[in-house]
Amino acid sequence: MEILIIGLLIVIALGVGYIVFVLINNKKEPTDTINISELFEGLGQKNERALREEMTTNRKEGAESEKRVREEIAGLFKGFGEPVERRMTELASTQNKNFEGFSTKLTELIDKNDAKMEKVKEAVEKKLDGIQKDNTEKLEAMRQTVDEKLQSTIEKRFGESFKMVSERLELVHKGLGEMQTIAVGVGDLKKVLSNIKTRGTWGEAQLGNLISEILTPEQYETNVKTKKGSLDAVEFGIKLPGQGDEIQHVWLPIDAKFPLEDYQRLLEAQEKADIESIKESIKALEQRVKGEAKCIKDKYINPPYTTDFGVLFLPVESLYAEVLRIPGLSEQIRRDFKVIVTGPTTIQAILNSLQMGFKTLAIQKRSSEVWDVLGKVKTEFGNFGVLLEKTHKKLQEASTTIESAAAKTRNIQGKLNRVQELPVTASETPVIALTESDEVEVG
Missing domain, CATH: 3.40.1350 (Trna Endonuclease; Chain: A, domain 1)
Known part of the structure; x- marks a missing residue:
């Protein structure tokens, strides 16, 4: 159909080209225009008839082609259907046999799986029973421990809270007593301030x-x-x-x-x-x-x-x-x-x-009295200086006497040491001679 349309287009293009050529070469008389119109009309009628004839021919050829194609397809389907049917029957039989074998295997697997699952279930139940028992014992022990600690904590907290509340109540009681005292004092003060006298x-x-x-x-x-x-x-x-x-x-x-x-x-x-x-x-x-x-x-x-x-x-x-x-x-x-x-x-x-x-x-x-006292203090202080001078002289004399006694003591000590070094016999008696310088003056 497309080929026919393309052919018609080519024919029309050739006709148009021919007409343009004729117009270019024949520009002499107005009658040429009339001839061209007639030529276009005739050419259109020819093309229309040719197009109708061609379309009729194409329809006939298309119908015959479609008929042949249907017949060929029907023959092919007929020739293809019998092997396919046979193949399908064979496949169905094979599938049935395979399915029966698969069913048998599946039944066996299911039985084995049920047996294994039963064993697993028993083992799991035993394990769960043991875990549950163990957890129950542990939870009981934890509960007892928590109860003991909670009881002791509650008692301790209650004791502390009760003590604190008691202390607060005692403070409140004291505060109320003080407030009552203050209220009495304020009342007394109000009475005092309300009375002019x-x-x-x-x-x-x-x-x-x-x-x-x-x-x-x-x-x-x-x-x-x-x-x-x-x-x-x-x-x-x-x-x-x-x-x-x-x-x-x-x-x-x-x-x-x-x-x-x-x-x-x-x-x-x-x-x-x-x-x-x-x-x-x-x-x-x-x-x-x-x-x-x-x-x-x-x-x-x-x-x-x-x-x-x-x-x-x-x-x-x-x-x-x-x-x-x-x-x-x-x-x-x-x-x-x-x-x-x-x-x-x-x-x-x-x-x-x-x-x-x-x-x-x-x-x-009393400034004059102060000056008199200061004068007396000055006089007494002078007398005190004289006494200090006399005391100083006496202390010097006593120091000289003590030094002399110490020197004589050292001299006697040396002679006593020499006496200890001499041999002592029955016929000999040690004689210690004291010189006049060894005498100790007293006083």
């Missing part, structure tokens, strides 16, 4: 403790009346040296004040962060401290029997700090009322300064 007594007691720790009892007195005819007495008066014989000492008045209500209102306002309340509380505290300072000035400051200033003691350090935070308050009180505001720390510094002043004054007063 008791609160004042507490501040006075704290001031008294500080003064007694630093000063001697001769250097201060309590409840001192600084003004004649007045019943007001300052809590503590420090004795300072006076000027002249009329005034032997001058009092330094120290009074304790504790404006707790104003201070508590200030703390509560600070906790609430209320600016207006803080300002009002600071102002109230400022007025209260000024009033206390004015009271000290009016009641207790009385120059020349007292110093021209007094001391206001605040028994709580935080209260003293709040007073110092108020701008210009301490300077104003010192300037207007001649009063120094102090807390527990600053009052100790002031008292220590006064104590150093007392010691310096005592040294100045």
Whole structure:
């Protein structure tokens, strides 16, 4: 079929080439175009008829060829089928025989394998029984060991834990006792601080403790009346040296004040962060401290029997700090009322300064006595030098006497040694002659 198509294409190509050749050589008249069209039509009809005839011929030839091929294939299959069938029958018979032999062998192998597997199974079961028994014994021993160790460990841990819990409970019990003691103390302190009179007594007691720790009892007195005819007495008066014989000492008045209500209102306002309340509380505290300072000035400051200033003691350090935070308050009180505001720390510094002043004054007063004592010591020291000189001479004389005695002792010792070297007989008696130089002077 492909060959036919290729032939037709070649014929058409030749026809087209011929037509092109004719057109190139005949360009003279328009009638040539008509002839060419007719020529193309005729040529197309011829080609179509030729193509149809060729296709018809090819179909017939193809049908005959297919028929012959079928017949040949049928003959070949027929001739090939009989040997194949015979061969297949032979192969089936051979396969059956082989299969029967294989079945027999397989049955034998299976029987042998079953017997071997049975023996292996028995051996494995015996081995497993032994292993299981051994493992059971070992596990039992391990269990007993673990139980013993676990029991001892648990008992030890329980003992330690119980001991620790007991100690903790004892500490908690002690802590609860201490907390109860603290609670009682806090309650007592609250009662003290809630009572104005008791609160004042507490501040006075704290001031008294500080003064007694630093000063001697001769250097201060309590409840001192600084003004004649007045019943007001300052809590503590420090004795300072006076000027002249009329005034032997001058009092330094120290009074304790504790404006707790104003201070508590200030703390509560600070906790609430209320600016207006803080300002009002600071102002109230400022007025209260000024009033206390004015009271000290009016009641207790009385120059020349007292110093021209007094001391206001605040028994709580935080209260003293709040007073110092108020701008210009301490300077104003010192300037207007001649009063120094102090807390527990600053009052100790002031008292220590006064104590150093007392010691310096005592040294100045007794300096003449010190010089007299030093003069006597100098005289006695000179006499002691004379005695040392005499003692030195006596020691030299004793040393000379001892050296002389030692020399005579050595001389006598030498003569005694010579006596031991001489032969001793009955008729001879050794005589030791002592010279005058061998005599030992005593005294």
